[in-house]
Amino acid sequence: MTRDWKQFFPFLISPFLLLVVWWWVAAAGWYSDDVLVSPGAVVATLEELTANGELALHLKASFFRLLTGFGLGALTGVLFGIWMAISPRVEAFALPLFQGLRQVPTIALIPILILLLGVDEIFKVIIVTKAAFLTVALAAYDATKGVSKNYFEVARIYHLPKTTLYRKLIIPAITPPVFTGLRIAFSRSWTILVAAELLAADSGIGQMMQLGREMFRLDVVMVGVVITGLVGFSIDKLFKWAEIRLIPWQAAVKA
Amino acid sequence: MQNSFYKWIPDWRGWVLPILVILAWDAMSRLDANHAYAFASLGQIWAGVVELSRSGELLVNVQASVQRALTGLLLGASAGFLVGSLVAVSRTANILITPIYHAIRQVPLLGLVPLFALWFGNGDTSKLIVVSLSAFYPVVLSTFEGMLQVDRRFNEVGQVYRLSRWQIYRRITLPAALPQVFTGFSLALAFAWLSTIGSELLFTAGAGLGNLMMNAQEASRMDVLIIVTFVIGVLGYGMSLLIKLASNHLFKWRQVG
Numbered sequence: 472m473t474r475d476w477k478q479f480f481p482f483l484i485s486p487f488l489l490l491v492v493w494w495w496v497a498a499a500g501w502y503s504d505d506v507l508v509s510p511g512a513v514v515a516t517l518e519e520l521t522a523n524g525e526l527a528l529h530l531k532a533s534f535f536r537l538l539t540g541f542g543l544g545a546l547t548g549v550l551f552g553i554w555m556a557i558s559p560r561v562e563a564f565a566l567p568l569f570q571g572l573r574q575v576p577t578i579a580l581i582p583i584l585i586l587l588l589g590v591d592e593i594f595k596v597i598i599v600t601k602a603a604f605l606t607v608a609l610a611a612y613d614a615t616k617g618v619s620k621n622y623f624e625v626a627r628i629y630h631l632p633k634t635t636l637y638r639k640l641i642i643p644a645i646t647p648p649v650f651t652g653l654r655i656a657f658s659r660s661w662t663i664l665v666a667a668e669l670l671a672a673d674s675g676i677g678q679m680m681q682l683g684r685e686m687f688r689l690d691v692v693m694v695g696v697v698i699t700g701l702v703g704f705s706i707d708k709l710f711k712w713a714e715i716r717l718i719p720w721q722a723a724v725k726a
Numbered sequence: 727m728q729n730s731f732y733k734w735i736p737d738w739r740g741w742v743l744p745i746l747v748i749l750a751w752d753a754m755s756r757l758d759a760n761h762a763y764a765f766a767s768l769g770q771i772w773a774g775v776v777e778l779s780r781s782g783e784l785l786v787n788v789q790a791s792v793q794r795a796l797t798g799l800l801l802g803a804s805a806g807f808l809v810g811s812l813v814a815v816s817r818t819a820n821i822l823i824t825p826i827y828h829a830i831r832q833v834p835l836l837g838l839v840p841l842f843a844l845w846f847g848n849g850d851t852s853k854l855i856v857v858s859l860s861a862f863y864p865v866v867l868s869t870f871e872g873m874l875q876v877d878r879r880f881n882e883v884g885q886v887y888r889l890s891r892w893q894i895y896r897r898i899t900l901p902a903a904l905p906q907v908f909t910g911f912s913l914a915l916a917f918a919w920l921s922t923i924g925s926e927l928l929f930t931a932g933a934g935l936g937n938l939m940m941n942a943q944e945a946s947r948m949d950v951l952i953i954v955t956f957v958i959g960v961l962g963y964g965m966s967l968l969i970k971l972a973s974n975h976l977f978k979w980r981q982v983g
Contacts, residue, residue: 481821482821482824482825483825484821484822485821485822485823485825485826486825486826486829489826505844506844506845560739563737563739563740564739564740564742564743565743566740567736567737567740567741567743567744568740568743568744568747571744571959574959574960574962574963575955575956575958575959575962576919576920576923576924576958576962578836578920578923578924578927579923579927579936579939579954579955579958579959580955581927582927582939582940582942582943582951583948583951583952583955585943586764586943586946586948586951587764587765658834661834662834662835662836662837665834665836665837666834666836666837666839666924666927666928669836669837669839669840669928670927670928677837680837680840680841681840683840684840684843684844687844689841689844692840692841692844693841695837695840696833696837696838696840696841697833699833699834699837700829700832700833700834700837701832703832703833703834704832707832
């Protein structure tokens with residue numbers, strides 16, 4: 472335990488130094504408030520936004536969109552990815568269109584979606600769904616394609632029922648790479664949601680930052696930056712933690 | 727021989743869905759006035775292509791965006807390569823730089839847009855910083871990991887020959903890590919292109935495909951949006967194809983199978 476701490480400690484030096492320099496430069500008063508605010512002011516704004524419930528409101532709006540969109544996109548993505556990998560017919564029909572769509576960055580679709588759907592809730596959910604769907608579908612497709620042909624042959628020789636084929640062979644084989652795909656898809660979904668909220672929203676953490684930008688409230692923007700960073704970081708850690716719990720054999724391989 | 731010839735003829739089944747989507751889109755645009763407003767017909771889109779190319783608008787904005795992406799890529803990737811090398815070679819640098827790098831990287835890049843807007847304004851400076859950062863992150867990581875994975879025995883041989891630290895880096899670490907550095911570079915290109923479009927959408931001032939899209943959205947010009955989105959996809963694909971070809975050419979000696 473103490474040894475861990477000793478190894479870890481040096482890595483805290485530079486963040487601490489950075490904080491001190493930030494605080495010191497802000498205290499020296501060389502820059503105006505809309506260019507540089509002190510760490511203390513950021514914390515004070517964070518407390519204020521927490522106390523008046525504004526932050527909770529924005530986070531709730533963002534999380535609702537994120538979870539709905541990601542849930543829809545990830546679920547359909549996994550199913551579609553596996554389907555496309557298993558059925559040669561679906562692959563022949565759908566893969567070219569799929570590969571073509573993949574070339575367009577999700578963010579470039581925002582203007583078209585706004586024109587089609589308006590700036591309402593549905594637009595933000597759909598853009599997140601799209602981001603999650605493509606990433607997850609591709610991961611599931613690649614993973615299923617990567618399952619050795621020999622396994623399928625053995626399964627055919629033994630006349631394995633379809634359900635057993637899925638439960639005993641395909642699902643265990645593709646779970647680790649699909650999980651990685653889910654993790655990447657979640658962080659992409661979060662990024663695209665924040666961007667969509669910056670562009671067009673009446674609530675959400677992105678909109679909070681956008682308002683801060685328009686009112687030259689650097690402290691509000693900084694709180695938003697810290698919060699989006701923390702959310703992204705926590706989600707990533709959560710997925711890694713879940714990966715170890717859910718897929719113990721993969722963790723064993725890595726260790 | 728015959729097989730390789732037939733490989734060049736795409737499977738007809740792959741065309742069915744895209745053509746159906748286009749036909750459905752066109753049909754939607756003909757339903758009624760309301761739909762004609764939201765969905766642009768094929769004729770409108772073609773008229774838009776003619777209009778945009780005649781006025782030179784498309785070319786100007788393509789140039790602005792590609793130039794921004796490549797400049798940002800060059801700046802970000804060079805900085806990323808330097809920082810990645812430094813962190814891989816020096817333990818002190820690793821201890822000082824790594825925590826800050828990982829802390830900043832947690833913030834979604836486009837989430838930094840409001841901050842940069844306050845600091846650097848709404849124009850090209852802010853956009854270039856966003857694009858450079860997007861290219862910087864993956865190159866740091868791939869350079870660092872590529873250099874750490876170099877077989878220790880190679881370094882030991884270098885030490886036996888009494889090579890200086892610089893010589894070991896220049897003649898052993900760098901060449902061995904180069905393919906992975908390049909992998910990071912091609913990732914960086916994809917991110918640079920994405921963040922070019924993203925930053926042009928979010929920072930309002932200046933030229934670029936993203937700005938063209940924002941103007942088209944405000945004017946409700948679906949035809950222009952479709953054209954620009956298509957161009958963005960094709961350009962992104964073209965650039966990544968170029969990088970892939972370059973990588974195949976440069977690292978022939980590395981390829982297995």
